[in-house]
Amino acid sequence: MDGPEDSAAIRILGAAKHYGARGTSPAVADVSLRVTSGSIHGLLGPNGAGKTTTLKMLLGLVRPTAGRFEMLGEPVSPRVRARVGFLPEQPYFPPLLTAKELLLLHGRLSGMSKDEVLGRASDLLARVGLEGKEGVRLAKFSRGMLQRAGIAQALIASPEVIVLDEPASGLDPVGQRDVRNLMAELASEGATVLLSSHQLSEVEAVCDEVTILNRGYVAAEGRIDDLLGVSGRTSIRVRGDRAALPAEIQSLMEDVAVAGSVWIFSIPDTSVRAAIDILDDNGWTIESVVPKRESLEDYFAQMLASPTPSAGKQVAT
Amino acid sequence: MHRVLAVAQAVVSDAIRRRIVWVVALFALVLAGAIPMLPSYGVGVEGAVYREIALAMTYVAAMVVALVLSVARIPTEIERRTLYSALAREVRRWEYVFGTWLGIFITLGAVMIAFGAVIFGVGWPVYHEPMWQLWEGVLAIWLEAGVIAAFCVAVSTVSVPAVVSVAALAFLFVTHVRTGLLGGPENPMWHFYPSLDAFNIIAPVAHGSGVSLAYLRSMVAVFVGWAGALVILGALGFARRDL
Amino acid sequence: MDALLGSRVISGMLVIALLAFMLVGQAAADALVPMTEKTATGRSVERAGFAYLTGVRTFAAAVMWNRLDGLFHTYYSGLPLDEQIYMMPTLNMVTLLDPQLTQPYYVASWILANHGELDEGLALAKRGVENNPSAGLLRVNYAQLLFLLTPDLDAAEEQAEAALGDVVWMDLLEQHDSYAVILPIFKKTGNDARIDYVTNELSRLDAEIDRLGLGVEHDDDHDHDHEH
Numbered sequence: 001m002d003g004p005e006d007s008a009a010i011r012i013l014g015a016a017k018h019y020g021a022r023g024t025s026p027a028v029a030d031v032s033l034r035v036t037s038g039s040i041h042g043l044l045g046p047n048g049a050g051k052t053t054t055l056k057m058l059l060g061l062v063r064p065t066a067g068r069f070e071m072l073g074e075p076v077s078p079r080v081r082a083r084v085g086f087l088p089e090q091p092y093f094p095p096l097l098t099a100k101e102l103l104l105l106h107g108r109l110s111g112m113s114k115d116e117v118l119g120r121a122s123d124l125l126a127r128v129g130l131e132g133k134e135g136v137r138l139a140k141f142s143r144g145m146l147q148r149a150g151i152a153q154a155l156i157a158s159p160e161v162i163v164l165d166e167p168a169s170g171l172d173p174v175g176q177r178d179v180r181n182l183m184a185e186l187a188s189e190g191a192t193v194l195l196s197s198h199q200l201s202e203v204e205a206v207c208d209e210v211t212i213l214n215r216g217y218v219a220a221e222g223r224i225d226d227l228l229g230v231s232g233r234t235s236i237r238v239r240g241d242r243a244a245l246p247a248e249i250q251s252l253m254e255d256v257a258v259a260g261s262v263w264i265f266s267i268p269d270t271s272v273r274a275a276i277d278i279l280d281d282n283g284w285t286i287e288s289v290v291p292k293r294e295s296l297e298d299y300f301a302q303m304l305a306s307p308t309p310s311a312g313k314q315v316a317t
Numbered sequence: 318m319h320r321v322l323a324v325a326q327a328v329v330s331d332a333i334r335r336r337i338v339w340v341v342a343l344f345a346l347v348l349a350g351a352i353p354m355l356p357s358y359g360v361g362v363e364g365a366v367y368r369e370i371a372l373a374m375t376y377v378a379a380m381v382v383a384l385v386l387s388v389a390r391i392p393t394e395i396e397r398r399t400l401y402s403a404l405a406r407e408v409r410r411w412e413y414v415f416g417t418w419l420g421i422f423i424t425l426g427a428v429m430i431a432f433g434a435v436i437f438g439v440g441w442p443v444y445h446e447p448m449w450q451l452w453e454g455v456l457a458i459w460l461e462a463g464v465i466a467a468f469c470v471a472v473s474t475v476s477v478p479a480v481v482s483v484a485a486l487a488f489l490f491v492t493h494v495r496t497g498l499l500g501g502p503e504n505p506m507w508h509f510y511p512s513l514d515a516f517n518i519i520a521p522v523a524h525g526s527g528v529s530l531a532y533l534r535s536m537v538a539v540f541v542g543w544a545g546a547l548v549i550l551g552a553l554g555f556a557r558r559d560l
Numbered sequence: 561m562d563a564l565l566g567s568r569v570i571s572g573m574l575v576i577a578l579l580a581f582m583l584v585g586q587a588a589a590d591a592l593v594p595m596t597e598k599t600a601t602g603r604s605v606e607r608a609g610f611a612y613l614t615g616v617r618t619f620a621a622a623v624m625w626n627r628l629d630g631l632f633h634t635y636y637s638g639l640p641l642d643e644q645i646y647m648m649p650t651l652n653m654v655t656l657l658d659p660q661l662t663q664p665y666y667v668a669s670w671i672l673a674n675h676g677e678l679d680e681g682l683a684l685a686k687r688g689v690e691n692n693p694s695a696g697l698l699r700v701n702y703a704q705l706l707f708l709l710t711p712d713l714d715a716a717e718e719q720a721e722a723a724l725g726d727v728v729w730m731d732l733l734e735q736h737d738s739y740a741v742i743l744p745i746f747k748k749t750g751n752d753a754r755i756d757y758v759t760n761e762l763s764r765l766d767a768e769i770d771r772l773g774l775g776v777e778h779d780d781d782h783d784h785d786h787e788h
Binding site: 363365366369502515520525528538540541545553 | 584589590592636645648650
């Protein structure tokens with residue numbers, strides 16, 4: 001997985017965290033990951049997989065039992081963290097502060113002057129959907145608004161690396177879409193985003209690469225398409241008021257699903273053109289033709305069923 | 318230092334808006350105002366009694382405010398994860414502990430100025446004398462409250478609020494029983510007993526003519542020693558803690 | 561600062577240095593302001609302090625009285641007892657908290673009586689007797705107030721008579737001084753039997769005090785005055 005040093009915004013090598021007097025309870029057993037600069041990297045895993053502990057070790061909130069942590073080409077230190085923004089899972093901020101005061105606090109903690117923070121606060125709040133809420137106390141914010149305020153504080157110092165732990169938590173569908181768009185914008189501006197989430201649709205939608213953790217180990221890593229892709233087959237969705245599909249196609253079909261007049265099935269890539277022609281000639285309406293791949297949910301379920309946590313590790317490059 | 322001040326400012330902003338501060342402040346104001354009506358069998362309450370009771374009330378109120386502000390501050394921030402986003406920045410743990418204590422100390426200062434203004438303002442017209450020495454007493458109480466806050470912050474970096482509260486009360490007790498345990502300066506351990514008695518100047522302020530500038534300097538030295546040591550211990554405890 | 565706090569050894573040394581600085585400041589403060597003088601009463605209350613913890617009310621009264629004692633002997637040592645008005649709120653509180661602590665009744669009733677509040681003073685002395693019927697000092701105190709400051713000679717004699725009954729004295733000196741106080745009451749009423757009895761008792765007590773050498777010990781603050 002090691003690539004050129006200068007292209008890695010985050011590198012974690014052999015991270016481990018054991019709790020308990022004899023270190024018998026590993027929250028993280030052995031995690032290594034590399035996040036390419038300017039990418040959106042997903043950190044996936046079920047509850048208890050070690051995602052949050054890994055992030056906390058990276059950010060200095062938890063002392064690692066073992067491992068090496070680097071960001072932006074340097075070992076992690078308070079100096080490097082000045083260039084990092086972090087949104088904790090389900091953030092809860094001092095309720096009696098206003099949104100502007102929250103940004104002022106975090107901006108000043110990052111070395112910004114008061115004027116710099118105030119100059120940026122309104123735009124940033126508008127960017128996360130909190131336009132005009134500068135003077136409102138956080139106690140009056142809803143769960144989703146707090147999440148947005150948390151994202152704003154993570155971005156106040158224009159960080160080069162942004163670590164988001166479950167950023168869509170508590171957000172409605174519109175809010176989730178806004179966050180996805182924001183992450184894409186940040187990446188297009190050159191920032192590196194490390195996204196920890198168990199919302200697979202969110203990760204699928206925005207991440208370039210993922211690392212999947214299970215029981216403290218890296219279970220899989222690589223590009224999502226590579227991890228989930230099933231080579232050689234294409235998924236076709238058609239509509240038609242018929243009892244059965246043309247006989248020429250039936251011999252090629254697999255994974256058939258029927259709902260009313262809609263049929264979904266997969267066929268070998270080599271037969272796609274011929275199959276389309278046949279369906280078209282027989283009056284079927286073709287709704288979609290996409291490369292068939294496994295859903296992240298299916299992939300996840302298979303991985304969790306693996307008897308040993310690291311046994312099923314896959315690397316897709 | 319700007320990060321320490323940023324943390325302190327946030328603590329002040331948050332603390333000053335906590336209603337509990339103002340409930341206690343109101344409590345003290347009412348009592349300070351009621352002091353001239355204390356039972357006296359008709360022979361009157363003289364200025365010395367007023368000063369003593371006013372300072373005693375101020376002391377109790379200051380201790381309550383110090384405990385309220387400091388006992389749960391850091392444990393709550395850990396529990397609610399409010400400090401994650403701060404400590405994930407270029408903020409050292411010691412800066413967070415120091416800033417938190419400093420914010421509480423500044424808040425206590427503001428509260429003490431309010432208390433002092435009230436007891437001074439009530440005492441002057443009622444007893445026809447400006448009791449300037451009251452401010453010496455207020456300063457002493459503020460410094461002692463600052464030490465108590467430092468103790469609470471230090472213990473709270475490694476423990477829960479209930480334990481911090483009990484520990485703070487035990488600390489107050491132990492640091493005020495030097496006379497009871499050792500008798501007086503004739504005891505060889507007298508000068509080595511860690512005590513907060515230096516801040517107890519209610520008697521000379523209420524019944525004497527106050528304390529000298531040299532005494533105030535000594536008191537500040539005791540404060541710096543106590544608060545500095547406790548904040549460092551808190552920082553050390555916090556530095557080793559997994560959040 | 562990072563370097564300092566990064567090393568546990570250096571941090572520990574810094575803590576020790578700061579605590580030493582604190583102790584130096586404490587020693588300087590000790591030298592600059594006199595402690596309130598510790599008296600026999602104060603020491604005895606202090607010794608009993610932990611025992612009092614089982615009864616917060618009486619403990620609080622003892623602490624307040626103990627504190628008053630120190631002030632009396634330090635900041636107001638040159639002032640006659642009945643001029644020490646500052647004590648009044650505290651004395652009132654002490655009698656409320658611990659009605660069985662006898663001395664506050666004695667002190668407060670005279671302060672009140674000498675400041676134009678005779679009725680209040682008498683009422684307090686009477687309350688002291690009611691709450692502590694076997695305290696000889698309070699019987700004599702009430703009798704003396706009635707005798708010297710009111711025309712009610714019968715009431716004064718009634719209290720003096722009670723002081724000769726089944727009452728408790730702190731020591732022989734208190735008993736001697738109290739008998740000396742009530743003797744004029746019996747002389748005024750012409751109660752010859754009591755005059756003879758009290759006179760004989762005074763002689764007996766004098767001899768006993770001399771034999772035991774108690775006269776000097778009673779001066780517990782060493783100011784060559786009898787207490788109270």
